[in-house]
Amino acid sequence: MTSPSTEPKAHSHGLGEIPFSKLATHGSFDVNDFPVPNGREEEWRFTPLRRLKGLHNGKAVADGTDKVEVDAPEGVTVETVGRDDERLGTAGFPADRVTAQAYSSFEQATVVTVAQGAVPERPVTIDREARGGTRFDQFVIEVKPLAEVVVVLNQTGTGVRAGSVDVHVGEGARLTLISLQDWDNDAVDVSQHNAQVAKDATFKSIVITLGGDLVRLSPKVAYKGRGANAELHGLYFTGDGQHHEHRSLIDHNVSNTRSRVEYKGALSGKGAHGVWIGDVIIGEGTTGTDSYEHNRNLQLTDDTRVDSVPNLEIFTGEVEGAGHASASGRLDDIHLFYLRSRGIPEDEARRLVIRGYFLELVGRIPVEGLREEIMAKVERKLAEHE
Amino acid sequence: MTKFEIRGLRADVLIGEDGRQEILKGVDLTINSGETHAIMGPNGSGKSTLAYAIAGHPRYQITEGEVLVDGENILEMSVDERARAGVFLAMQYPVEVPGVSMSNFLRSSVTAVRGEAPKLRQFSKELQGAMKNLAIDSAFAARGVNEGFSGGEKKRHEILQLELLKPKVAILDETDSGLDVDALKIVSEGVNRAKEGGEMGVMLITHYTRILNYVKPDFVHVFAGGRIAESGGAELADVLEAEGYERFVKAGA
Numbered sequence: 001m002t003s004p005s006t007e008p009k010a011h012s013h014g015l016g017e018i019p020f021s022k023l024a025t026h027g028s029f030d031v032n033d034f035p036v037p038n039g040r041e042e043e044w045r046f047t048p049l050r051r052l053k054g055l056h057n058g059k060a061v062a063d064g065t066d067k068v069e070v071d072a073p074e075g076v077t078v079e080t081v082g083r084d085d086e087r088l089g090t091a092g093f094p095a096d097r098v099t100a101q102a103y104s105s106f107e108q109a110t111v112v113t114v115a116q117g118a119v120p121e122r123p124v125t126i127d128r129e130a131r132g133g134t135r136f137d138q139f140v141i142e143v144k145p146l147a148e149v150v151v152v153l154n155q156t157g158t159g160v161r162a163g164s165v166d167v168h169v170g171e172g173a174r175l176t177l178i179s180l181q182d183w184d185n186d187a188v189d190v191s192q193h194n195a196q197v198a199k200d201a202t203f204k205s206i207v208i209t210l211g212g213d214l215v216r217l218s219p220k221v222a223y224k225g226r227g228a229n230a231e232l233h234g235l236y237f238t239g240d241g242q243h244h245e246h247r248s249l250i251d252h253n254v255s256n257t258r259s260r261v262e263y264k265g266a267l268s269g270k271g272a273h274g275v276w277i278g279d280v281i282i283g284e285g286t287t288g289t290d291s292y293e294h295n296r297n298l299q300l301t302d303d304t305r306v307d308s309v310p311n312l313e314i315f316t317g318e319v320e321g322a323g324h325a326s327a328s329g330r331l332d333d334i335h336l337f338y339l340r341s342r343g344i345p346e347d348e349a350r351r352l353v354i355r356g357y358f359l360e361l362v363g364r365i366p367v368e369g370l371r372e373e374i375m376a377k378v379e380r381k382l383a384e385h386e
Numbered sequence: 387m388t389k390f391e392i393r394g395l396r397a398d399v400l401i402g403e404d405g406r407q408e409i410l411k412g413v414d415l416t417i418n419s420g421e422t423h424a425i426m427g428p429n430g431s432g433k434s435t436l437a438y439a440i441a442g443h444p445r446y447q448i449t450e451g452e453v454l455v456d457g458e459n460i461l462e463m464s465v466d467e468r469a470r471a472g473v474f475l476a477m478q479y480p481v482e483v484p485g486v487s488m489s490n491f492l493r494s495s496v497t498a499v500r501g502e503a504p505k506l507r508q509f510s511k512e513l514q515g516a517m518k519n520l521a522i523d524s525a526f527a528a529r530g531v532n533e534g535f536s537g538g539e540k541k542r543h544e545i546l547q548l549e550l551l552k553p554k555v556a557i558l559d560e561t562d563s564g565l566d567v568d569a570l571k572i573v574s575e576g577v578n579r580a581k582e583g584g585e586m587g588v589m590l591i592t593h594y595t596r597i598l599n600y601v602k603p604d605f606v607h608v609f610a611g612g613r614i615a616e617s618g619g620a621e622l623a624d625v626l627e628a629e630g631y632e633r634f635v636k637a638g639a
Contacts, residue, residue: 333444334444334481335481335483337441337442337443337444337465337481338477338480338481338483338531339483339486339491339494339495339531340442340464340465340466340469341441341442341465341466341468341469341475341477342466342469342491342495342498342499342547342551343466343469343470343495343498343499343551344466344491344494344495344498345466345498346464346466348494348498349466352483352486352490352491352494353483353486355485355486356483356484356485356486356530356531357484357485358485359485359486360484360485360530361485363485
């Protein structure tokens with residue numbers, strides 16, 4: 001068994017056309033290229049392995065079912081394909097053993113294609129309800145040049161799930177991908193989002209993680225041309241005993257690209273654990289990169305845990321902007337003071353500030369009904385903790 | 387008729403975990419409704435501390451004295467109770483509260499202070515009118531509280547709240563600072579509208595005499611070294627304009 005290569009390597013999945021990026025050079029499609037993690041590895045040290053239900057050590061058996069309903073407006077095709085479809089695995093390597101396990105084991109994949117120049121009038125919605133057991137899945141979202149679309153991946157139900165979502169945003173296209181992890185509280189979900197963003201294209205990722213016993217989601221972005229832009233927004237509300245881990249990687253492997261990463265978490269209750277790892281790489285020889293990443297955590301009770309690690313690696317002197325920030329703490333007493341100084345009682349002031357914390361991000365979701373739905377879920381979860 | 391009295395007020399600023407420093411060293415002042423008292427003084431003399439301590443800011447702790455509204459000591463009240471008792475502080479640096487819309491905040495605030503929720507249509511009309519008076523674009527109502535506002539926009543919104551909440555006592559902490567003349571006029575007109583009818587007392591904290599051309603003081607007090615060093619009529623402001631605070635900086639040091 002070889003360890004995952006950090007060298008560029010030959011492969012047959014179409015990755016060869018894109019400039020070198022960490023997505024193209026780190027990882028492998030073959031689960032056997034990864035040793036079984038023991039929890040001390042950098043990439044696994046925050047994840048409670050025993051709660052992965054065998055996803056990491058080959059013991060998980062694919063025996064689960066999903067109910068998937070797709071609403072595809074005009075200009076969008078949705079297909080279910082087998083392992084041999086050439087569009088699979090074209091956006092990036094699986095970066096860890098679980099994701100590679102999913103790639104090695106999946107039987108069916110869903111491919112969403114948005115036609116060139118299409119501007120569908122409503123979002124593409126994929127409602128995925130997990131109905132127990134273990135499943136490995138692959139999704140591909142290919143947005144052709146100049147198309148503009150919102151894709152909603154709404155995930156509910158229970159089970160053990162692992163897989164990838166491969167995203168191609170064509171030249172001048174705009175994709176907003178909203179991934180909602182609204183699993184039941186005993187579900188396990190390990191997934192990787194790989195986005196390849198072409199010249200002058202914009203990829204907006206909105207990740208909302210509310211449910212699950214353990215959710216580990218790794219959004220990764222690489223660029224294929226200048227003027228490409230990626231915005232990654234995340235919101236997690238981590239309750240009693242939940243583990244929510246988000247690991248973003250932005251690889252500015254091309255000049256004149258932009259990225260913004262903003263993840264916000266709220267944690268409440270015993271054993272709630274939030275992890276955010278934000279990797280940004282500004283590649284050798286690139287110029288004009290504009291990058292900023294930010295993680296905030298609101299710890300509503302004292303018995304919660306947060307690990308927040310921004311990593312910025314710069315291999316060039318020609319950067320337009322690069323920064324990161326991370327802050328975790330209690331409700332800001334100055335926010336409360338301001339509202340209370342206007343007569344608003346403390347309880348109500350707390351509620352306003354906490355809701356505002358969520359609304360600031362939820363407000364950016366470009367689908368009104370979904371905004372309300374998500375706030376209603378947040379309200380229900382808040383009610384459990386107030 | 388309201389009487390607002392500050393008696394022997396001493397207060398510390400809290401620094402870090404357990405540091406503290408005494409800033410207010412025995413302040414006495416009485417403001418009756420209808421009166422405007424300008425508090426002037428050099429930077430660092432404790433003017434803002436006085437404002438924040440009265441409002442109940444968590445970074446300040448009162449160690450001695452009383453602040454009475456019609457004989458009732460508001461220092462025994464919580465921050466929001468003080469506001470509902472009729473004390474309003476227009477802050478020098480209004481706080482940004484992300485995600486809480488201005489309109490939602492104002493409605494909550496007005497509901498709390500008036501003791502009942504205003505009728506929605508009536509309130510929205512009242513709000514629109516008040517915003518128009520202060521030359522605030524109606525789009526601000528949908529934005530987060532002070533979020534991304536310029537300094538001048540924040541100050542206008544402080545006065546907007548003043549006009550909506552109609553307090554018994556308004557403490558204006560350097561509301562004039564950072565405003566250009568046009569904005570200063572707009573804000574001053576707002577203060578003067580709130581003063582109409584003579585039911586509100588005003589404590590106008592300022593470093594400069596400029597605002598006093600628009601909001602006329604009945605009394606001027608020089609604040610230095612954590613207490614009121616000298617008091618007089620409006621003419622004292624002219625003396626300060628001509629001579630500066632030098633004399634008081636030395637005395638207070």
